[in-house]
Amino acid sequence: MIDGLDPVIHAPKRLAAMAVLANATTVTFRFLKDYLEVSDSDLSKHMSALESAGYVATTKTGHGRGATTTYRMTKAGTQAYAAHRDALRALLDGPK
Structure with a gap:
């Protein structure tokens, strides 16, 4: 596993759901x-x-x-999403 990537969040549909939740207070089932x-x-x-x-x-x-x-999104979710997002960006940017 690549350091920092969260396997729970990394699944494409879950990652997309977390991205929506990161930008909203609440989201309905129907909207998602x-x-x-x-x-x-x-x-x-x-x-x-x-x-x-x-x-x-x-x-x-x-x-x-x-x-x-x-x-x-819970506080733990906010922290996990931010860490996952940062790890994904670092992976995509490649070695420095």
Whole structure:
């Protein structure tokens, strides 16, 4: 593994979700699903991985068809995303 790259974040869809969350206070499930162009089950799987790592917090409001799921990046997620982004930039810039 390349130093600093986080395998939880590095998956393309999870990296894209973290990039969206890094620039928003909260984001809805529906918005992320449409933005990432994934199925409900695929998004749920990716967001569960981020939540299990402590990088994302989930809030569910309402019931049944009117339920809304929102996500926000946690402090640990903000730190992990910044470290991953910096490591990725260093890798892409090559050796100095």
